[in-house]
Amino acid sequence: MSVRVGLGFAGLPFSSAAALRAWIDFCEGSQVDSVWLSERLVSPQPFLEPISALAVIAGQTERLKFGVNATVLPLRDPLVLARECATIDYLSGGRLLPVFGVGRDTAPEFKATNRSPAGRGERSNEMIQLLSLLWSGESVTFEGKHYQYRDVMISPPPVQQPLPLWIGGSSRAAIERTARWGTGWLGGIQDPSEVAPVIAAIKEAAAEAGRVIDEDHYGTGFPFRFGSWDEPLVERYARSLSRTAPDVDPRSHMVVGGAAEIADRIGQFIAAGASKFVLRPIAEGDAEIMDQSRRLNDEVLPLVHA
Template sequence: RLLPAFGVGNSRAPEWEATSLNTKGRGRRTNEGLEIISKLWSEGSVDFDGEYYRYRSASIEPKPVQKNMPLWIGGSSDAAIRRTARFGTGWQAAFEAPKEIRAIIDAIKAALVKEGRQIAEDHYGAAFAYRFGSWSDPSVARASKFYRERLGRDPQATFVVGDGNDMLARIADYANAGVSKFILRPIGTGDKDILNQTRLLIDQVLPGLKGLNRVN
């Protein structure tokens, strides 16, 4: 199953410096790319004359079997909200805490009204990193340092470190804010540790999700 998700990326990412590219304009560039992709997926021949991209008689084959391909958008800025309303069939949060989510979803819904579009109620997603263990675990310390330096955010607000009940409580908080799709990223060191964290999630969290997998 293919579920494409698009965002403008992190302005602090080292790839920008490594490639000598300016982060300015990446939102407009993304908008043009999304418009082109949408047209290529549905039209036989595409002409496009934008600020960043220009195409004449462009096409792709074979086209998607689905007539309306899923296209999820990430980001929480005003521009990302408008982008979601214009192009998205779903919205995927990146690092936003539950208390931030409700206002973003409400803003997306208001923007959708202006666009004359709709996004299904169960097409709003969230993500968080988790660890079965304690905050003193070396892997958590490393991930926290990276999170602060790379993203400029507080890991205490978004990481979930503890046991299965802590994970379920965070999922419930997101669900109460309007989220029904989740990406959970294990915090670990090496394949064996990450696999163990994934198994703990399956054993201790999935059985407790009954009743939460619904639109709130």
């Protein structure tokens, strides 16, 4: 099992584009494997448009991988998305890590873009099949309920063949979607005891579909902080998490403490079957974000890779 640890954020926590670029430079020169952005169209908080932001990151780096956790398929056009991803992967020399989801039915983005959340799973299933076909570089003819194409081809194709096609979500539909068409899975707000049965269910469903997903292609993530639970920032983060996921105990998802606690949680997830990680620093301000990231690199990653 090849363990890789990336860093990501839900929004844009930096004070300027220069501060973000400085953090990307740090990650490029560190043991961090990848950086991750999130997608949000409607939010009072700052968010970058992730696909165009990844293009900038690709041009700034040579080693670092990068992805969106997760691109919401029903808000996108499959042909445009396929070409965007193929272009970024081609220009970066094969460093894009695509992850896709269907979004929440209550997400305000559906109303804002005049789209219905109804049937988003079915539309997403067709899109996933289309993405895989289009990224092959071959001519594609597709007759689906929602999308129809005749003799469409993307050139140049992605460098990675096949380009990773990871799926997010832990519902039964997401498990089946991953098993039938995905090449990997990335978990969300879950602890190790919740991740293990999802991975097992994906493997079982994949076997029933006559497919095998690489053992190294299961991942998850969690927020972390070198600090203590009584810090006001940590308490605010926990309250925010409770609003986002009312059924989740923040203490079971967040990891707050020292290097040993963070490394131990990674170890628990590895035992549950996950080997790829997107860790999110709980930090405020450019200097603190950099400090939390640097401490993860210097104190935790040597323990993980020992």
